[in-house]
Amino acid sequence: MTLWVRTAIAASCLALLASACGSDGGDTSSDGTKVITVGMMANLTGAGAPYGVPFKNGLDLALKDSAGDLKDAADVSIKIDSKDTTSVEANAVTLCNQYAQKKYPAIISDSLTPIAAAVTPCATQNKMLFVSGSGGEVPNEEGYEFRLTDVSTVMVTLAKHIVSTGHQKVAVIVDRDNPALVSTADITEQALKDDGVDGFVAREDVSGTDTDFSSVLTNIRDADPDAILIITLAEQSGAIVRQIAQFGGFDGVLLSGSHAWGPQVFEVAGDAAVGSIYGALWSPGEASSAAFVEEYKKEYDSDPVAFSALGYETGWLLAASIRAVLADGGEVTGEALRDAMADAVDSDWLKDHGPVQGLHFEDGGAARYPGTVVEFGAGGEVQIVTD
Amino acid sequence: MQLLGQQTINGIALGMVFALFAMGFSLVIANLSVFHVAHAAVFSWGAVFAWDLTDRFGLPLVVALPGAALLAGVLNVLCYFVLIRHLDSRRDKELAAFISSVGGGIILTELISKHLNYVTVRLPDGLFPIRSWRVWGLQISSIQLLIVGVAGVTVVLLGLLMTRTQIGREVRAVAYDRELASMLGVGATSVSALVFFLSGVLAGVAAVLIALAFSQIDSRQGNAYLVLALTAMVLGGFGSVKGVVVGGLVVGLASSYTTAYLSSGYRNVVIFGLLMLVLVVRPQGLFAVPSSEIRV
Amino acid sequence: MHTSDDLLSLTQVTIRYGRVEAVTDASFSVRPGEVVALLGANGAGKTSLLKSISGLVPVAAGDIRLRGSSILKKRPEIVLRSGIAHSPEGRRVVASLTVEENLELTGRASRRRATRADLLSGFEECYELFPRLFERRQQGSGLLSGGEQQMLAIARAIMARPEVMLLDEPSMGLAPIMTQSIYAVLSKRTGTLGEAAIILAEQGASLALTLADTACLLKRGEVVYHGPASELTAEQTVAAYMGTAEERQAGSPASP
Numbered sequence: 001m002t003l004w005v006r007t008a009i010a011a012s013c014l015a016l017l018a019s020a021c022g023s024d025g026g027d028t029s030s031d032g033t034k035v036i037t038v039g040m041m042a043n044l045t046g047a048g049a050p051y052g053v054p055f056k057n058g059l060d061l062a063l064k065d066s067a068g069d070l071k072d073a074a075d076v077s078i079k080i081d082s083k084d085t086t087s088v089e090a091n092a093v094t095l096c097n098q099y100a101q102k103k104y105p106a107i108i109s110d111s112l113t114p115i116a117a118a119v120t121p122c123a124t125q126n127k128m129l130f131v132s133g134s135g136g137e138v139p140n141e142e143g144y145e146f147r148l149t150d151v152s153t154v155m156v157t158l159a160k161h162i163v164s165t166g167h168q169k170v171a172v173i174v175d176r177d178n179p180a181l182v183s184t185a186d187i188t189e190q191a192l193k194d195d196g197v198d199g200f201v202a203r204e205d206v207s208g209t210d211t212d213f214s215s216v217l218t219n220i221r222d223a224d225p226d227a228i229l230i231i232t233l234a235e236q237s238g239a240i241v242r243q244i245a246q247f248g249g250f251d252g253v254l255l256s257g258s259h260a261w262g263p264q265v266f267e268v269a270g271d272a273a274v275g276s277i278y279g280a281l282w283s284p285g286e287a288s289s290a291a292f293v294e295e296y297k298k299e300y301d302s303d304p305v306a307f308s309a310l311g312y313e314t315g316w317l318l319a320a321s322i323r324a325v326l327a328d329g330g331e332v333t334g335e336a337l338r339d340a341m342a343d344a345v346d347s348d349w350l351k352d353h354g355p356v357q358g359l360h361f362e363d364g365g366a367a368r369y370p371g372t373v374v375e376f377g378a379g380g381e382v383q384i385v386t387d
Numbered sequence: 388m389q390l391l392g393q394q395t396i397n398g399i400a401l402g403m404v405f406a407l408f409a410m411g412f413s414l415v416i417a418n419l420s421v422f423h424v425a426h427a428a429v430f431s432w433g434a435v436f437a438w439d440l441t442d443r444f445g446l447p448l449v450v451a452l453p454g455a456a457l458l459a460g461v462l463n464v465l466c467y468f469v470l471i472r473h474l475d476s477r478r479d480k481e482l483a484a485f486i487s488s489v490g491g492g493i494i495l496t497e498l499i500s501k502h503l504n505y506v507t508v509r510l511p512d513g514l515f516p517i518r519s520w521r522v523w524g525l526q527i528s529s530i531q532l533l534i535v536g537v538a539g540v541t542v543v544l545l546g547l548l549m550t551r552t553q554i555g556r557e558v559r560a561v562a563y564d565r566e567l568a569s570m571l572g573v574g575a576t577s578v579s580a581l582v583f584f585l586s587g588v589l590a591g592v593a594a595v596l597i598a599l600a601f602s603q604i605d606s607r608q609g610n611a612y613l614v615l616a617l618t619a620m621v622l623g624g625f626g627s628v629k630g631v632v633v634g635g636l637v638v639g640l641a642s643s644y645t646t647a648y649l650s651s652g653y654r655n656v657v658i659f660g661l662l663m664l665v666l667v668v669r670p671q672g673l674f675a676v677p678s679s680e681i682r683v
Numbered sequence: 684m685h686t687s688d689d690l691l692s693l694t695q696v697t698i699r700y701g702r703v704e705a706v707t708d709a710s711f712s713v714r715p716g717e718v719v720a721l722l723g724a725n726g727a728g729k730t731s732l733l734k735s736i737s738g739l740v741p742v743a744a745g746d747i748r749l750r751g752s753s754i755l756k757k758r759p760e761i762v763l764r765s766g767i768a769h770s771p772e773g774r775r776v777v778a779s780l781t782v783e784e785n786l787e788l789t790g791r792a793s794r795r796r797a798t799r800a801d802l803l804s805g806f807e808e809c810y811e812l813f814p815r816l817f818e819r820r821q822q823g824s825g826l827l828s829g830g831e832q833q834m835l836a837i838a839r840a841i842m843a844r845p846e847v848m849l850l851d852e853p854s855m856g857l858a859p860i861m862t863q864s865i866y867a868v869l870s871k872r873t874g875t876l877g878e879a880a881i882i883l884a885e886q887g888a889s890l891a892l893t894l895a896d897t898a899c900l901l902k903r904g905e906v907v908y909h910g911p912a913s914e915l916t917a918e919q920t921v922a923a924y925m926g927t928a929e930e931r932q933a934g935s936p937a938s939p
């Protein structure tokens with residue numbers, strides 16, 4: 001080995017080392033503004049991609065929109081350090097540890113309860129604020145985790161709508177591999193009972209990797225339901241809706257889905273999805289969101305979905321809590337950000353800009369807001385059917 | 388009773404697809420004693436070819452189905468020459484070919500991911516008319532008819548090819564004794580290439596049917612079917628076309644009955660439990676072929 | 684060695700299996716229609732020589748020519764199609780095919796342009812020689828008796844309409860009466876059996892010599908006699924099989 005090769009290798013090792021531990025959460029940019037870096041474990045590919053991509057878009061847009069105000073108010077800016085997890089828990093945990101080493105005060109995950117569950121211990125241990133777009137309950141004693149998907153309230157809204165439109169015999173299909181979806185089913189069953197229906201007439205578990213639903217659908221058809229509730233991830237739900245149409249014998253049965261639904265259901269199912277409804281965490285038709293919707297369309301040339309709104313909300317939430325910490329003269333640490341979340345949610349800033357109306361957090365970190373019920377129209381557009 | 392009948396129909400449709408997959412796999416085993424696991428990736432490619440032909444080039448199903456099957460056949464022939472053929476002279480050629488096939492399968496699967504840009508795709512809407520009919524209280528869909536029809540015709544054609552034609556005789560002779568077959572004027576290499584082609588075609592047909600029925604195409608699709616098809620093959624007793632078809636149907640029915648009367652969560656437990664049971668009670672499989680007539 | 688009227692000629696053929704030399708510098712030739720008895724004890728190299736002609740085992744040195752052109756390195760199916768049919772040792776039949784399928788397989792595979800008529804006349808010739816095969820033509824060939832399988836193996840070679848037939852120990856493991864009847868057929872020398880040259884590999888010299896024009900005697904891989912069958916003496920044969928008197932005295936085993 002010649003001298004210069006050895007030198008080159010040593011130099012690149014040094015460069016790697018430097019890049020690994022050099023940057024932390026508090027760099028200063030060229031114009032003297034303090035830069036706060038936040039780590040993101042993005043599900044840009046794999047099963048979480050239908051949620052991760054719009055979430056990230058919304059987040060980026062929020063940071064862009066809030067940058068001016070934030071600089072004026074606190075002379076800081078937020079930078080996102082984002083890497084793809086391919087929707088795999090182990091990758092997310094690895095990223096979390098990397099972000100902890102870089103001493104970021106906060107980390108973000110767009111969706112998927114299993115990922116939130118895997119990352120929360122790492123966030124807690126390293127005292128990092130952890131905002132997740134997921135909805136399943138995870139152990140979170142020190143309160144570093146905040147999850148933005150409110151499964152229960154929107155499912156209560158959906159159950160009310162199903163019953164009030166005259167449906168009594170509801171059958172359910174659940175992805176048993178996903179604990180959040182399983183508890184969504186339980187919550188919905190309770191809500192149905194509260195509305196005077198005897199729970200589900202049939203309950204079929206499927207695996208997240210299943211592709212053939214003929215046997216499951218046969219069982220469901222045997223129970224003769226007037227509504228079917230499909231609580232699986234969006235693409236699989238689309239496949240189920242499509243197979244329901246292919247299979248036949250479900251004429252006049254209302255198809256409905258959980259908050260996990262979105263435009264992907266229509267993309268997969270096509271016309272078979274027209275007329276089906278789902279509990280949306282957020283929908284573009286909400287009056288207060290007009291500005292956000294318009295801006296999003298301009299930026300990305302596509303309609304925002306619920307997870308775009310959650311991402312946008314997350315961006316403003318981060319900005320608001322950083323602002324709150326700095327306003328008190330504190331240092332931007334994970335602990336301080338965690339404690340500032342309550343103030344941030346109540347701030348006028350968030351109320352003015354955040355698309356999710358009526359948001360607040362419960363003690364365990366779960367978000368609460370009412371959500372809406374929407375219906376697929378003939379072209380795949382959704383319309384709010386609740387008032 | 389009605390539920391039983393309905394689940395039987397579901398099981399038959401599913402089982403026919405398993406049988407197609409398993410048949411291709413066992414043709415190769417009979418021909419070369421090679422465990423060609425890249426077959427699963429060829430299956431996945433079959434569905435991808437169908438997607439390319441329909442979604443990208445706008446061809447109708449009547450063209451795309453045979454087209455995708457032929458392309459899958461050609462791909463499998465390539466697998467033979469690239470992964471397996473050159474190992475022929477090795478003493479441990481079966482093992483070497485297996486490992487080579489595992490590697491090839493991984494590469495082919497990755498290539499699909501790249502080709503599909505890491506997303507799940509599906510065949511375009513309206514490619515096949517969706518109807519369903521009630522017959523004696525049972526609901527039968529056009530897709531189920533298509534599966535059973537196409538798979539049935541394929542199986543019958545394969546059976547005729549194997550029993551009635553010179554090609555079939557040559558394939559059976561090579562399966563029985565490669566050296567002897569070559570003394571009798573049969574080019575073993577060209578027969579092997581042909582067997583890989585047929586096997587790929589079967590995988591391609593199965594893949595297109597699956598893609599149509601389950602509206603989902605991704606890179607790993609074939610892997611899920613590999614284990615089930617192997618089970619079908621072992622249940623059927625490795626032997627005849629008939630054995631594999633029966634094995635496929637048994638697996639398909641077991642799968643849908645379990646969902647009907649237990650829960651879909653027990654499906655794999657039941658299927659593999661059945662496999663263990665059959666292997667204990669009847670190690671030669673349900674339809675053992677006399678050893679003097681082994682294979683194909 | 685090669686003369687213009689030779690159909691098939693082997694020149695100094697050497698065959699090795701790893702470090703074992705099975706055949707050393709073997710040379711002999713076959714004229715059209717001639718019957719050559721290829722004689723030798725167990726392990727003398729008869730099967731190896733026949734396989735090398737068919738292209739089933741590689742030749743380490745030497746040359747094999749058919750009608751003057753080399754057939755070394757040709758694949759077995761090509762050798763068959765150029766006119767050399769091989770009926771292997773141990774009555775190997777394709778047990779998963781019926782008797783007639785066995786015949787049809789070779790009938791078609793050996794000549795790509797075989798017509799239905801060619802095939803039928805081939806069947807006819809085979810069934811005339813071996814009426815037992817006709818009776819069993821729809822039966823799985825794995826279920827035939829040993830003698831019947833041997834008949835099938837010979838008939839199959841006939842189906843290829845060869846110029847040279849390689850028959851490897853047609854008497855192996857058969858009852859004397861069955862051997863008799865097979866030799867009776869071979870000695871008819873009509874049709875294909877009459878036109879083709881035959882290399883008849885046998886351990887038992889006497890029966891083969893009744894049929895042969897020429898004898899080729901192998902001893903541990905070397906040709907120790909090649910000449911008219913009638914001139915091969917009993918001593919030469921015994922010496923090739925058991926070693927010479929001196930060798931026997933020295934107590935060395937004659938064959939492996």
Ligand SMILES: Nc1ncnc2c1ncn2[C@@H]1O[C@H](COP(=O)(O)OP(=O)(O)OP(=O)(O)O)[C@@H](O)[C@H]1O
Binds near residue numbers: 705726
């Ligand atoms: N595939 C093989 N690998 C290694 N050695 C072999 C192989 N085939 C044959 N031999 C050896 O080559 C020599 C010649 O064998 P070959 O079968 O040609 O004899 P043969 O004259 O046909 O004997 P037999 O009368 O017993 O059939 C023997 O010593 C044998 O052990």
Ligand SMILES: [Mg+2]
Binds near residue numbers: 772
């Ligand atoms: Mg021999």
